[in-house]
Amino acid sequence: xxxxxxxxxxxxxxxxxxxxxxxxxxxxxxxxxxxxxxxxxxxxxxxxxxxxxxxxxxxxxxxxxxxxxxxxxxxxxxxxxxxxxxxxxxxxxxxxxxxxxxxxxxxxxxxxxxxxxxxxxxxxxxxxxxxxxxxxxxxxxxxxxxxxxxxxxxxxxxxxxxxxxxxxxxxxxxxxxxxxxxxxxxxxxxxxxxxxxxxxxxxxxxxxxxxxxxxxxxxxxxxxxxxxxxxxxxxxxxxxxxxxxxxxxxxxxxxxxxxxxxxxxxxxxxxxxxxxxxxxx
Amino acid sequence: xxxxxxxxxxxxxxxxxxxxxxxxxxxxxxxxxxxxxxxxxxxxxxxxxxxxxxxxxxxxxxxxxxxxxxxxxxxxxxxxxxxxxxxxxxxxxxxxxxxxxxxxxxxxxxxxxxxxxxxxxxxxxxxxxxxxxxxxxxxxxxxxxxxxxxxxxxxxxxxxxxxxxxxxxxxxxxxxxxxxxxx
Numbered sequence: 001x002x003x004x005x006x007x008x009x010x011x012x013x014x015x016x017x018x019x020x021x022x023x024x025x026x027x028x029x030x031x032x033x034x035x036x037x038x039x040x041x042x043x044x045x046x047x048x049x050x051x052x053x054x055x056x057x058x059x060x061x062x063x064x065x066x067x068x069x070x071x072x073x074x075x076x077x078x079x080x081x082x083x084x085x086x087x088x089x090x091x092x093x094x095x096x097x098x099x100x101x102x103x104x105x106x107x108x109x110x111x112x113x114x115x116x117x118x119x120x121x122x123x124x125x126x127x128x129x130x131x132x133x134x135x136x137x138x139x140x141x142x143x144x145x146x147x148x149x150x151x152x153x154x155x156x157x158x159x160x161x162x163x164x165x166x167x168x169x170x171x172x173x174x175x176x177x178x179x180x181x182x183x184x185x186x187x188x189x190x191x192x193x194x195x196x197x198x199x200x201x202x203x204x205x206x207x208x209x210x211x212x213x214x215x216x217x218x219x220x221x222x223x224x225x226x227x228x229x230x231x232x233x234x235x236x237x238x239x240x241x242x243x244x245x246x247x248x249x250x251x252x253x254x255x256x257x258x259x260x261x262x263x264x265x266x267x268x269x270x271x272x273x274x275x276x277x278x279x280x281x
Numbered sequence: 282x283x284x285x286x287x288x289x290x291x292x293x294x295x296x297x298x299x300x301x302x303x304x305x306x307x308x309x310x311x312x313x314x315x316x317x318x319x320x321x322x323x324x325x326x327x328x329x330x331x332x333x334x335x336x337x338x339x340x341x342x343x344x345x346x347x348x349x350x351x352x353x354x355x356x357x358x359x360x361x362x363x364x365x366x367x368x369x370x371x372x373x374x375x376x377x378x379x380x381x382x383x384x385x386x387x388x389x390x391x392x393x394x395x396x397x398x399x400x401x402x403x404x405x406x407x408x409x410x411x412x413x414x415x416x417x418x419x420x421x422x423x424x425x426x427x428x429x430x431x432x433x434x435x436x437x438x439x440x441x442x443x444x445x446x447x448x449x450x451x452x453x454x455x456x457x458x459x460x461x462x463x464x
Contacts, residue, residue, distance in 0.1 A: 040461070041457070041460075041461060043301065043303070043443070043457070046303070047405055050405050050408055050411060050441070051405065051407065051408060053408075053411055054405070054407070054408035054409070054410050054411035054412075057410040057411055057414065058356070058410040061410065063346075063349065063352075063355065063356055063410050063413070064346050064355065064356040064409060064410065065356070065407070065409065065410055066356060066358055066406075066407045066408075066409045066410075067343065067344060067345050067346045067355065067356040067357050067358050067409040067429075068344075068358075068360070068409075069346065105346055105347045105348070105349045105355055106346060106347075107344060107345070107346045107347070107355070107429050108428065108429065109344075109429075118316075120427075120428055120429075120430075122428075148360075148361075149360065149361045149383075149384075149406065152361070180384070180385055180454060180458075181383060181384045181385060181403070181454050182361050182363065182383075182384035182385060184383065184406035184407045234462065234463040234464075235458070235462060236457070236458040236459065236460065236461035236462030236463070237458055238457055238458070238461055240383065240403060240405060240406060240443075241383075241384070241385075241403075241453075241454045241457070241458070242301075242403075242443065242453055242454075242457045243453070243456065243457020243458050243459075243460050243461045244457070244461050245461060271406065271407050272407055273407045
């Protein structure tokens, strides 16, 4: 058994909180630059240029790209040959979030109860932790801060198997159209299809971790991603909803086997500040 | 063309602004988001005095990041305006002239903007680092217990916004979408 002290987990989470909020992966920038060439609206072009400039300012000045530094969503892959020492793993992750949001001057956006007093917890805990036990002796951490604006525009539907691809498309287009300018387009659309109600939502979120524009390895699903992207960009919403060709930068679909009676679909909308950083211990 | 506008907003200036105009705003504005709006509305409903005179003023829907040492304010982009729709008409009736946020407004807010000669601007959502550079001074003036949701008085210089809803009720979100929609 390989031993890992939980303090190392805390330190890694602290670093990932800060880095993910300051430095956007270059895939988004590339997608924005590609969009800039195709965009027809002069105002939309100006907005895309501002968005790219903003990423550069954040990177150069070591400051958050967006003031909504999100809830800290963590995907943890724990090797089954690892023995964690020195304390409680989940508490160690929260400690890392606490330090990262304090030392990185990130906004604390967590309230302690959802519909009563809604008092800010003051340190952005608790983290949202998804743990998976995997073979091996490593620990992999992916930190993906998620802002409220785009999360609020996400949706879930328990479609009928007979609704088929047409039903999925309609649900996606309706959801993106209704969201309009609210989720800060250009957006990335994460879609989960299949599994149970919680599984479909988890895979929709995981779809957002993929490199922007990289397609599903299944060619039929990849084709659906392309078709949906084209149809979304015909809606005319455009960057920030000001009108234009660039409503979405990418559509990522993940699937999972489903019950014979079910076809659950979750659409998790991500704004252009598509943050995620990972570390392997 | 980009228009340069000073705050507090006057009726003459608002009459010139049209949905889709790019504007550089300078002067004093106030911040306020969910929790601050709830408190402002409670004060108005109880007939009590507000922490600032909002006549002709502009409220920016933002909850900034904490300032790093040497910074005036942390990243400070707009939050979704729709959550303030329940309170905005009340504030506009009290004299509020400008709102800066992002995203859709409901019909009551549009009607209130037209009736009271007000304006709704959007700043670029997600561009918090860029927008913070146009904020030259920041001071918490009310509800400091709310942290990022407290009311700040900001002095801005050439703060970039776009007119979304003008005093005739034109809405850039509708106009822009119609123009670029492919059926």
